[in-house]
Amino acid sequence: MSGFVHAEKPIRLERGEGVHLYGESGDEYLDCGASYACAPLGHTHSTVTEAIRGQLERLTFVQASYPVAARERANAALEAAAPEGLENVWLCNSGTEANEAALKFARSATGDSKIVATMQGFHGRTMGALATTWKNEYRDPYEPLIGDVEFVPYGDEAALADAVDDETAALILEPVQGEGGINRPPEGYLAAAREQTEQAGAALILDEVQTGMGRTGELWACEHEGVTPDVLTTAKGLANGLPAGAALCADWIAESHGSHNSTFSGGPVVSAAIDATLSTLVEEEMPAHAGNVGNYLETELRAAVGDDVREIRGMGLMVGIEVKCGANRVLRDLALDHSILALPAGRSVVRLLPPLVMDETDADRVVDALASVLGGES
Structure with a gap:
C-alpha cells in the first residue's frame, strides 16, 4: 500500500538543477509543474x-x-x-x-x-x-x-x-x-x-x-x-x-x-x-522577472496556439491553457514527446507553474512543444 494516495507517474526522477529535472538515465525534463510551484528559485539553489x-x-x-x-x-x-x-x-x-x-x-x-x-x-x-x-x-x-x-x-x-x-x-x-x-x-x-x-x-x-x-x-x-x-x-x-x-x-x-x-x-x-x-x-527581484517572462510566455502562446485552444489565462508564471481535448492527454504528450512536465487544473486546463528562474529560451521551448501537441486538435 506504499504511496497509495498518489497516482505514480511513469518517470522516475533523480536530481534537479534550476528549471530542469533529470531521470535515472540522464534524461532532461523542463519543470513546468512537477515541483507544484514549490521551487521558485529552481532546484538545488x-x-x-x-x-x-x-x-x-x-x-x-x-x-x-x-x-x-x-x-x-x-x-x-x-x-x-x-x-x-x-x-x-x-x-x-x-x-x-x-x-x-x-x-x-x-x-x-x-x-x-x-x-x-x-x-x-x-x-x-x-x-x-x-x-x-x-x-x-x-x-x-x-x-x-x-x-x-x-x-x-x-x-x-x-x-x-x-x-x-x-x-x-x-x-x-x-x-x-x-x-x-x-x-x-x-x-x-x-x-x-x-x-x-x-x-x-x-x-x-x-x-x-x-x-x-x-x-x-x-x-x-x-x-x-x-x-x-x-x-x-x-x-x-x-x-x-x-x-x-x-x-x-x-x-x-x-x-x-x-x-x-x-x-x-x-x-x-x-x-x-x-x-x-x-x-x-x-x-534578485524575482517577482518582476516572473512577471516579464510570464507576459512573454502568454504573448507567444497566444500567437502560436491561440486558435487551437479555448482560452489562455493567468498572471505572471501561473498560466492556464484551456484545451479543446482532455488536459491529461496533452500533459502525457508534453512529457513523453517533449520532456516537459506540467499539471492539470481540472479536466480541460493545462497548468504551467515553472520555477521563477525560467527565461525566455525556456518559454520558447514550452510554446514550441504546445504548438506541436495542440496543432492537430480541433
Whole structure:
C-alpha cells in the first residue's frame, strides 16, 4: 500500500538543477509543474542549499517555544516582506495547515462561526480547510465536515454582498484560483471583498499558497490591487522545496488567536530555508522577472496556439491553457514527446507553474512543444 494516495507517474526522477529535472538515465525534463510551484528559485539553489546545510550542522530541531536565530530571521524576513499591517507570523508545515489556522484564528477573533468560500476554490485537504474547498470529489468521502460554510460564485460582487453578513467569521478566497482552473477575478473584486468584510466585522483571508512568493509578478498577488487582508496564507514556494507554510495576521487577529500550535512549527532547518528563499527572491527581484517572462510566455502562446485552444489565462508564471481535448492527454504528450512536465487544473486546463528562474529560451521551448501537441486538435 506504499504511496497509495498518489497516482505514480511513469518517470522516475533523480536530481534537479534550476528549471530542469533529470531521470535515472540522464534524461532532461523542463519543470513546468512537477515541483507544484514549490521551487521558485529552481532546484538545488546554492544559497538555499548552503543555508540548509549550515543549519543542519548546528541544530536540527527544537520546539518553537525555544528561541533560535534561524526562526527569528525567518520571521523577520516574512514581516518585512508582508503587506503593511500583517506583522504577526505563525509558521507551519503546509498550505492546508496555514489555512486551517487562519479559519480557527478568524472564528476565535470574531466570535462567529460562518465561513464564506468560493466555488472552484481550493484551500486544502485537512478537515477544516477541506470544508471550504469546492469540489465534491474532495469533500464527499469525508463528510460530515465542519458546518456553517457557504459557497458563492467566484468573482461575483453581488453574491459576496448577500453572503457576508454580521454572522460571518471569515471570507476565504484565492486572488487567482489555481486548482480551479487559473481563474482571475474581475478588476475590483478583491477590493469589494475587503469592503464587505470590513463592513460585516469579518476577517478577509487571502489564500496565497500558490499565488505568493512572486509567482504573479508581485511578491503577493493581492498587491496588484493594493488590497491587504486580515490573514494572508502562504506555503508552496516559501522554503524552495522544504515543507513550510505561514499565516501572516493583522493585530486584531493575532490578539485573539485562541489556542493553536504545531510541534514542527518553525523548525530551525526549515526556517533557514525560508530566510534564504525569501531574501534571495527579494534581492534578485524575482517577482518582476516572473512577471516579464510570464507576459512573454502568454504573448507567444497566444500567437502560436491561440486558435487551437479555448482560452489562455493567468498572471505572471501561473498560466492556464484551456484545451479543446482532455488536459491529461496533452500533459502525457508534453512529457513523453517533449520532456516537459506540467499539471492539470481540472479536466480541460493545462497548468504551467515553472520555477521563477525560467527565461525566455525556456518559454520558447514550452510554446514550441504546445504548438506541436495542440496543432492537430480541433
